[in-house]
Every structure is written in C-alpha cells, then in structure tokens.
Amino acid sequence: MNDHDLIKAVKKGDEKAFHELVENYQQMIIGTALGFVGNLDDAHDITQDVFIEIYRSINSFRADSSLSTWIYRITITRSLNHIRREKRHKDQIVVETDIREETSDPLEDADRKKILHLAISSLPKNQQIAFTLHNYEDLSYKQIAQIMQRSISSVESLIFRARKNLQKKLWEWYKNSRV
Amino acid sequence: MNCSKTRLKLLDFIDGNLDQKNTANVEKHLSGCDVCRGFFTELQQFNILMHTEKKPNVNPFLSNRIVETMVLQSDTPSQLHRRHFSKLTAAAAIAVLVVAGIFGGLEIGNRITSGLSSSQADHPEISSLVNELNHEPLEQMLFNLNTPAQ
Ligand SMILES: [Zn+2]
Numbered sequence: 001m002n003d004h005d006l007i008k009a010v011k012k013g014d015e016k017a018f019h020e021l022v023e024n025y026q027q028m029i030i031g032t033a034l035g036f037v038g039n040l041d042d043a044h045d046i047t048q049d050v051f052i053e054i055y056r057s058i059n060s061f062r063a064d065s066s067l068s069t070w071i072y073r074i075t076i077t078r079s080l081n082h083i084r085r086e087k088r089h090k091d092q093i094v095v096e097t098d099i100r101e102e103t104s105d106p107l108e109d110a111d112r113k114k115i116l117h118l119a120i121s122s123l124p125k126n127q128q129i130a131f132t133l134h135n136y137e138d139l140s141y142k143q144i145a146q147i148m149q150r151s152i153s154s155v156e157s158l159i160f161r162a163r164k165n166l167q168k169k170l171w172e173w174y175k176n177s178r179v
Numbered sequence: 180m181n182c183s184k185t186r187l188k189l190l191d192f193i194d195g196n197l198d199q200k201n202t203a204n205v206e207k208h209l210s211g212c213d214v215c216r217g218f219f220t221e222l223q224q225f226n227i228l229m230h231t232e233k234k235p236n237v238n239p240f241l242s243n244r245i246v247e248t249m250v251l252q253s254d255t256p257s258q259l260h261r262r263h264f265s266k267l268t269a270a271a272a273i274a275v276l277v278v279a280g281i282f283g284g285l286e287i288g289n290r291i292t293s294g295l296s297s298s299q300a301d302h303p304e305i306s307s308l309v310n311e312l313n314h315e316p317l318e319q320m321l322f323n324l325n326t327p328a329q
Contacts, residue, residue, distance in 0.1 A: 018249060022242040027234070034235050044238055051245045109228060116225050136233055163190050170225060171186055174218050 003067040010058050022051055028068065028137070029075050035136025036079035036128075037086070038117030046078050053078070065146070072147045076129055083121050119169040123162050130155050131162035180204040185215050192219075193226050 001009065001020060009017030029050050033043035053074050061070055120128060129148060133139045141159075145152045180188075185208040191197050192205045209216045238244075 015246065015249075019242060019246050022245050026237055026241055026245075030235055030237055030241075031233065034232055038232070040235055043235065044241060047241065048245055048248065052248065055249050112224060112228055113232075116228060135229060138233075164187055167187055167190055167222070170222060171218060174221055178217075 004063070007058060007061060007063075007067065010055070018055065021054070025068070025071055026051075029071065032072065032075045032133070032137055033079045033082075035132040036076070036117075036121070037082055038113050038120075042082060042086075046075070046082055049078050050075050069143075069147050072133070076147075080125065080128075115170075115173055119166055119173065122169060123165055126150075127158050127162035127165065130158035131166070134159050180208050182208070182212060182215055185209070185212070186218060189215075189219050189222050190226070193223055 001017065006017055006021050006024075010021055026047060029047045030040075030043045033046040033050075034040060037043055037046065050071065054071065061067070120131065123131065126148070130144055133144045133147065134141075139147075141152045141155045144155045144159075148155065150158075185205055188197060188201060188205055192202065197205065209219055
C-alpha cells in the first residue's frame with residue numbers, strides 16, 4: 001500500500017493498515033529519537049508515543065506535506081519533550097561522569113555517549129534538530145528544510161554552526177577533564 | 180595554524196571535508212601539538228560512536244506491542260477524535276492536576292536546587308551544558324517549527 005492508501009485505511013480504523021504503517025516507519029522514528037536522546041530504551045518508548053499520536057491525530061493530517069515529514073515533526077517534538085522531562089535525570093549523569101573522571105580510567109563508550117548527547121542536547125534547539133536529522137538520519141538539506149519549514153541555506157548554516165559549537169563544547173569538556 | 184583554529188577544523192578533518200591545503204595545515208599542527216592531538220583522538224572516538232548509533236536494532240516485538248496498545252483502545256481514529264471527557268470529569272481532572280502541579284513543582288524545585296549545589300558547582304564544564312538547556316524554551320522551538328521561514 002502506498003502512503004496515501006495507508007492513511008485512508010488507517011483513518012477508517014483498519015488494523016492491518018496501521019500495522020503496516022508501524023512496520024514502514026518504526027526504524028525511521030527510532031533512529032531519529034535515538035539521535036536526540038542517545039538511549040535505545042527511551043527511543044523505543046518515544047516511538048510508541050509517536051505511533052499513538054499518529055493514530056490519534058491521523059484525521060488532522062493534511063496531504064500538503066508528506067507522511068514522513070509529518071512523522072518526523074511529531075518525533076522531534078516528542079524527543080525534545082522527553083529531553084526536557086529527563087533533565088533532572090541528566091543531573092544524575094553529571095554525577096556519574098564526575099565519578100569516572102575522578103578514577104581517571106579511560107572513558108568508556110557508555111560515558112562517552114552520555115557526554116556526546118549532553119553536548120548535542122545543549123545546542124540551540126534548531127541547530128540540534130538540523131544536526132540530528134543530518135547526522136543520524138542522513139537526511140539531505142532539502143529534506144531537513146521541509147521538515148523544519150526553513151530555507152535550504154538556513155539549514156546549511158544551522159548544521160555548520162552546530163558542528164562548530166559541538167567541537168567547542170567537547171573541547172571544553174576535554175580540557176576540563178584533563179585537569 | 181594555531182590551536183584554536185585547528186580544533187575548529189577537526190570534525191571536518193575527520194570527515195575528510197577539508198581541502199588539501201587545510202588538511203596539510205591540520206596534519207602539521209597535530210604532529211607538533213600533544214594537546215590538540217589528544218583532543219583529536221577523543222573526537223575520533225565520538226565520531227565513531229555517532230556512526231555506530233545510526234540505524235539501531237528495532238525491538239522485534241515493538242510493532243506488535245504498539246498495535247496491541249491501539250487495539251485495546253478499540254476506537255477508530257475518528258471515534259477517538261470525537262470522544263470527550265464529560266465536563267465534570269474534566270473539571271475534576273484539572274483540579275487534581277493543579278494541586279499536584281503546585282506540590283510537585285515545589286518538590287522538584289527543591290530537589291533541583293539541592294542537586295545543582297552538590298554536582299554542578301564542582302564541574303562547571305558539564306554544568307554549563309546542562310544549564311544551557313534552560314535557555315532554550317521548547318515553546319519557542321515549536322513556534323519556529325510551525326512558522327514557515329520568511
Ligand atoms: Zn594545538
């Protein structure tokens with residue numbers, strides 16, 4: 001079934017069609033959510049929430065954007081909400097990272113992942129969105145421009161600034177962790 | 180090329196996005212600067228991590244779990260859309276939420292304040308990352324997302 005028929009069937013409450021929609025889009029949603037939150041369990045939870053929202057609001061979907069663009073927007077909003085809710089949890093990560101630094105063991109991937117996502121999530125929101133879609137989903141500037149409703153050149157500039165800022169933030173972390 | 184200029188080119192260097200001249204300049208600087216070389220090695224690890232995080236394995240039971248959740252609701256989307264709480268239920272729910280919000284907010288506020296003093300104060304480099312989250316209101320981002328670029 002193509003997206004148009006799929007949406008029509010889901011609107012009618014066709015369970016099989018909804019199953020197909022989940023199969024078609026779950027990888028995309030999990031990949032995007034993981035890019036934002038950096039934790040596979042959380043990415044799965046977000047994915048479930050995204051599908052519930054898709055199901056509930058499918059009647060408000062208008063064909064003026066593609067289904068994937070619409071789903072990306074829902075996923076971004078859900079992921080950023082999740083990051084905001086988990087901010088307190090991130091304070092906990094800071095503590096764990098401190099412990100690691102004090103023992104001066106080599107940094108493990110799990111810690112590195114936390115630091116990386118802390119740095120990405122501290123970028124200005126639009127830079128964070130553009131960077132994540134480009135880096136984790138390999139979307140083109142044009143696709144990101146459609147999702148973010150911005151011009152291609154502004155997306156290009158957001159990604160450029162995101163990469164420079166990320167290097168600065170990781171440098172700050174590296175510099176201080178060596179003291 | 181000095182240290183700060185080199186550091187800002189490292190991600191592009193790692194990705195092979197630099198022209199010949201800049202590549203040579205970065206290589207020359209790295210060969211003579213331990214600090215930048217150490218950071219470059221660390222940045223390479225971060226870059227590898229970003230690539231390994233791509234295309235994650237999807238839990239094979241996820242789609243069944245999601246569809247079951249939806250079927251349990253046994254509503255078509257249009258029925259769901261039209262269904263409303265009774266006014267009484269909604270009013271009661273709002274009252275509970277307001278009370279819970281006030282007490283919950285006070286409690287969370289206390290915990291955050293005490294949490295910051297113990298963990299963030301000692302490590303300004305990480306706390307600066309956390310704190311910046313406060314300066315990016317989500318509403319603004321959503322507004323930007325929903326507003327077409329001029
Ligand atoms: Zn240097």
